[in-house]
Amino acid sequence: MGQVCAIETKAITKDNIRPWLAAMLEETKVIAPEESHGDILYEFIDSAEEAFLDHYEVPPWMSIKRFFFPQMDTILKYKKGPAGIIVEPAVSELKRVIFGVRACDHTALTFCDKWYTADGLKDVYYLKRRENSTIINLACNKPGKNCFCVYADSGPFAKTNFDVQLVDFGDEYLVEIGSPKGRAITGGRYAALFKPAPQNAEEKRFELLLESKGQFKTFVDQSTVTDKLKKDEVPDILWENMAKRCQNCGGCSYVCPCCICFNVVDKQISEHEGYRIRTWDNCTFAGYTLMAGGHNPRGKQKDRFMRRYYHKLFYEFDKFGERGCVGCGRCTTTCPGKIDMARIARSILMRGA
């Protein structure tokens, strides 16, 4: 930890952030945190003034997942004409910059990349959006109350793969450039907004990182949990008691930046015309595994619930060397049954064999 995977470093004063956003808006769409009725949300902004740049509790409510994998996405349209059936895929070509992305969400995105290219398959809808996006990370100097990215090895500062990462130095940000895309939005016509990185940047960054790491309030020892799952050391009664609190809302996977499951349905406009959508799905729904004949291999809530956590913490770790949880803590907020990742990990560690 501590080493910087940047190809170049610069600095930008805080006063120059809005002009930078304004300049980018002249060329592309920009997504940034916005304040709305007390909530901090990522949204397309029309002007630099709309971006919320003050300190706010991290991470923003709802991840950037939905800009890559929308909740409901039309993937193709079909029409039956005299010449036969015409199928028209609907792939988004929109170019955009996403500003203020936190390390957890950024890590989640690189994790999703693995899924959407796994086993030689390429998900064009996701990958096209990924290709068309430039991401400006904002390192977290002060974690939120439900955050545990530090234990999920995904934050509070992004280590690799970012386009640009900003580190808050007080009056200015250290600007770490990590890719050609990052270079494009910090050089050229934007170059005048930046200045050289300060002399002591590396030490200061290291200090801030240590300081941030010291502030986490939620402790989740994921590797021990993975180990327990691997060895099948979690008693059934624990799963049963947790699963019984599930309210079937689907919220855990909807807010999870690492959840990638979807369902595909066709919507008919007329006898000859229609479109196909994919929508977010959740593995804790009975319908998720229900088979055509009525048999459900995971018919019980406990089985579905247990598999969800085995999948996130063990199977995915086994497959990719990474867990399907980046410690953003959003499920802690959204789970009405209080059986979110942090609490489950805690239960397993406290009671599990």
Added chain:
Amino acid sequence: MKKVLTTCTYCGCGCNFYLQVRENEVVGVYPSKEHPISQGILCVKGWNVHEFINHPARLKTPLIRKNGELVPDTWEAALKLIEVRLNSIRKESGPDALAFLSSAKCTNEENYLMMKLARAAAGTNNVDHCARLCHASTVAGLALAFGSGAMTNSINEIEDCDVILVTGSNTTEQHPATGNRIIRAVDKGARLIVADPREIPLVKYACLHIRQRPGTDIALFNGMMKVIIDEKLLDEEYIELRTENIEELKKIVDKYSLEYVEKITGVPAADIKKAARLYASSKKASIIYSMGITQHTCGTDNVLTLANLALLTGHVGFPHSGINPLRGQNNVQGACDMGALPTVFSGYQALSSEDVRKKFAKAWGVDKLPDKAGLTVVEMINAAAEGKLKALYIMGENPMLSDPNTEHVEVGLKKLDFLVVQDIFLTETARLADVVLPGTSFAEKDGTFTNTERRIQRVRKSIDPVGESIPDWQIILKIAKLLGYDMHYDNPSKIMEEIASLTPIYGGVHFDRLKLFGLQWPCPNREHPGTQFLHREAFSRGKGKFSPIEHTPPAEEPDQEFPFILTTGRMYFQFHTGTMTRKTSQLHREHPEGYVEINPADAKALGLRGNCQVKVSTRRGAVITRAQVSTIVPEKIVFMSFHFAEAAANRLTNDALDPKSKIPEFKVCAARIEAVR
């Protein structure tokens, strides 16, 4: 892409969420984290609310019946036809040959306009809505006991209760945000009593599950009251200072000995005693109920009995303790508040009062308003079947699935000379209409909904109306004009200004005050912060009134021919007549078809296997559905939900009415189950 904060259109909890909009289509949704009810949480219906809004089946043009078929036509043609037909019927048969069904799905402003349309433009009090079918008995009962028929407390108070008595409410499935507060309370150490024949999910959290026979609630609660009186657990000081008529209650309750109650309800005496002691000996004790209490021929009496229980123990008029009817629809509270009812104007101002009629007549610029009480929902259908009611105007309701004894509903609707249905989809009811008008969903208009805890909240427009549809409030203005009465409002906030000026409990409600937290009525003036809980220091009617109530059996009891009790309700993934949820892929996938829950012992006796086809019949009709063999229901009781047109539970239900509130007895009727081979 943009996001718009608005209020959910499903149940009465009133969660707020952001609709995500792209190119005039709603493509996603997520909860508000700061909102007092949502707090970053939604139920599965809320999380999937976006999918039906732009569904291809949305009505996009008016439809007119031509040669027996509904065909698309212009607004001009549809309105012309309505103008001719409504006016000629009114001229020939008088204004009371017309009736209007308002909608608990629509905004306060629209409901207010609908009752104004009926009263000022058409000249009839024949205006009602589905509240008749869910909480008419609450409005009647609590008004009698306390002077105000609404939840006494707020949803967030539940979390800090010591004892919660949930009866006739499957809270976690039907009011998930409220159910969530009950779970939080239990987590904090509260004790939960569930009194429900079915083993609903909340039972997992309960320290006591009472399974009274359907239709025996009065006996059960009278039995609890007798224990409380005998063991001197009553709050004498409270009774002395804040209530009246206690002696009458004591006289009646005295005969409800534990043995007698056990015989009627089937509940072990020890459990009744335990429940009584638990409820009476806690300070912060709340009763939460819903349609399991209200939908009976003794619905009003059930509500009065719960009121008696709460008064006896001094459990009304404080934070965390009270009586909390959970309203089913997003705006059923508001539709009642707005006076879309045949006997009251907005704010429950009585039609029978000449002063009130004069006040409204003056404000609305008419000479006088009709003084004869109008027809209720089921009475309208009966009047139509008898040929007395000639024209019916339905906004956003689907009586062909939601009303009891739907075969009879169909007869009534078909007998009408003229039926207009204004809706967003071609519902089972709209299929019978002469004219169908395309209204808009909650995402396409501005206005307010009032949630179950009396919280008036903003509904914000996120997209333009789909196709040629028009926001419902604007349609009502057009209809009023056709009837020769001009109303004009620039926008819904102007309508609310008029409501505030005429409705004391909404006196301080103005759109500019409705921020994230809304306002809870009563809110009499602009400076008033709203009211978190009711009856502090004094009841709305002065003193809380005990009403002595005797147990009365349901209108129909099982016999040899129909040996089962059929009770009906709802399930988590679907909502009401499925108009929206069945067009939402994820929700529909979870529960695509109807079923009847039957106890394993009964299933065995009848030779039924899980998922096999069965015929459920009652004196009114029969449906074929699938058996779900489950211990959720006790022996001799079967349960069906009413969401599915293919196996419509309401073809079976009894349209017998509670004489006091005219609510039908959805919860009990006698049925027969047969295997289909």
